Amino acid sequence: MEVFERKGYRKLEEWASTSQGTTALLVEGARRVGKSTLVEEFGHRNYRTCLTVDFSKAPNEVLEYFRDLRNDLDSFFMYLSSFYGVELHKRQSLIIFDEVQLYPKAREAIKQLVADGRYDYIETGSLVSIRENVKDILIPSEEESIRLDPMDFEEFLWALREKPLSTAIADSFHQRKPLPDLLHRKAMRLFREYMLVGGMPQAVSAYIKTHDFGKVDRVKRTILKLYREDIAKHGGTNKLRITRIFDNLVGQLSKKEKKFNVTSLGKDAKSRDYDDAFFWLSDAFITNDCFNSTDPSVGLSISEDHSTVKCYVADTGLLTTLALADSATTGNSLYRDILLERIEINEGMLTENVVAQLLRTSGHRLFFYSRNDRENPDNRMEIDFLITEPYKHAAMKHRVSPIEVKSSKRYRAISLDKFKNKFNKKVGTRYILHPRPLSVEGDIVKLPLYMAGLL
Template sequence: MLKRKAYDRLLEWKKNRNGKTALLIEGARRVGKSTLVEEFGRNEYASCLIVDFFQAPAEVRQYFEDYRTDFDTLFLYLSTYYGVDLHERDTLIVFDEVQMFPTARGLLKYLVADGRYDYIETGSLLSIKQNVDGIVVPSEEESFELNPLDFEEFLWGMGEEKLVTLIRRQFDSLKPLPDGLHRRAMGLLREYILVGGMPGPVSIYVAQRRFEPVDTAKRQILSLYRNDVARFARGYEFKVVSVLDGIPGQLSKHEKKFTLSSISKNARMRSYEEAFFWLADARIANICFACSDPGVGLSLNMTQSSLKCYLADTGLLVSLAFADNAHTDESVYRAVLRGEIGLNEGMLTENVVAQMIHANGHRLFFYSQSGKREGEERMEVDFLIVRPYADAAMKPRVCPVEVKSPRQYGTKSLDRFKEKFGKRVGTQYVLHPKQLKVDGDRAYLPLYMGFCL
């Protein structure tokens, strides 16, 4: 199994909660939830019983209905059906794809109180109305989100643990890597952009170092997502698909705010809000909202009517951009890797930085000023994050982040942002293909250091 940071999170939950809560792992389909939990159960418990509600027969579901107040019989039947011995305080019971059977999720309050075993749920689309109808979400449930492999995890899979350690050390000291290692890290980042972080495609690439089978695997995932749209987004599936298919085109523009008029001249945000929510809840897309008055509490000034929509996995974005053809040849991927085919660099680099920032637990925000009002200058800052600022005794400050893919670029928006918001602003970050350098309170970081922010 590929090494995942989330495994340590599971160990921490097991040690600190000791059965007092159930753990819910949310994430997109095929992001590796089931594999992670199965590995954890096998390694850390005497036994692990997995109930996959995508495949569980009616008989198993009926056990939860008939014996909801008789846990002795429920556990006996589950143990017998799955052929797994249950050990008090040393068995993990997994409700896989729990959104397919909300009754089991509603029962967890009482299963946790019973105290015999530990419980982990996995699922996606858990906020969709049809998946919470008729149940009270248990307060004994804590959750976290499993994302695609970030760049650091990808490097682990590629056997580059020492390079990861060096990148983090150089980021902490704000010193550049030697030129040869910088080029190597940039090359690996380009591979990561094309492969993405979905565990299946990554495993194929680690084993074969070929893009064509990776592309096939990514297209299968995109097909699965489309099937989920048809199944779960009933009544507004056309809007969801329109937004999904429109992401590459929207991100190819200079100004990457999602413009609904490109879908339909009569489209309005209020009628498409549900589509964006669905894609975000399915963890297929990362939504980045405008912040009208940046401060430490970015959410307080969030403007939901103005947003950017990134695909949650950049490798899937590449395959979506190539969707006009039934498959993409190895030679095409190699040409993109070498920079010989003009696949929009800005689209890919901004999407991968959004993926990195989201994986680090930041909500995504940007700042935009049209410059159309009198005395107002135009500015567009790609991302806003909050980080401790050394010049303010490590108190949190707003840190603007600009993503630059070309070799030559300007930073007027950062200059104007600092001038306008003054002491609210901390370190300004420019993520670019070049080496690291520091100029006052502005840090120019190579793109591969985005996972450190």
């Protein structure tokens, strides 16, 4: 698979320069998000040698090294080096434990290996914190962790060799000046392509090589099949509930109000019975949960209501495939018609989902604000997303910034005014993300959708 420039690479560099062998790094992320490719590329570029133990393929002989030789590290490294044919050099070699969740004892050994100090260690894994993968081990305190998300829009542009455009978009955002019309139209076209393709590296690679959405769709269906298999294998007693949520994601997100209605899963379904199932999907990086912050302030999580959740698909390209999964395959022509707006698809669903994806990728936890007051219409409002950021009119102190997402060029944004009136000094810059060019009207900044990841 093609190796793409990823922002996660910088995080690996930061870890290596600050850790200096005092910690190992765990890279978590969804299946097929590019963890192994990224880490191996980092290892080969930055170390004299790089040894990878892939626990999805490691024979029992290698597993025995971890079981029998943990107290004899000289022999452990000698046998490991010999088996994989990689010479290890003190402080110049990286050892990678790939798919470490498949052999938790290797993760537990990190404490001793780091204390030994000879080499650096990076682990990669999915589902690393589900009960069966941690129940019999002591999680090492010497382990740092980062998450790797699907490629964001900027990384997608890099992969398409459109780095100058990504630079122009960033400059436009920071200077609060719109792109020229020609560049804006190009950016919006590529952003629509991104929503259909998504950010899973295999899907992006297939698109770059073929520009055939049908072939990209087949890649995404394979990934979705893996997710279903993971649910069946690792979902435990909750696998039926997890499957029900997964199968209802499109239906829930296609509604005007995106809040997940648990009662739609069955007449006896209760929110509290599904808490673990929602957590499982989020912990597997399959979904991004967005909670209602009932009394928004700088600490949005203080008032988060876990009984009210919007459940977005972590990769919008996968959501597109789920939405078009009525038949066994979806051909290139149907995707092209959607891209060129010849056929209508639920734009609101895809647009809000991709904004959630890009906000999460840029480091924000996801919150929204919703209030339904039958007696006082002024209190009735729905704000798609909330973030906190420095506000220039408050001496750069953090304030709550409400974000409204609009998929069409014609809209109203009454809720933003209601939110400002209700929470007053708690509120900072208000944002509208829409298909139009950037514009500023007082404390309302209207950004084109392709700038969502810069917030």
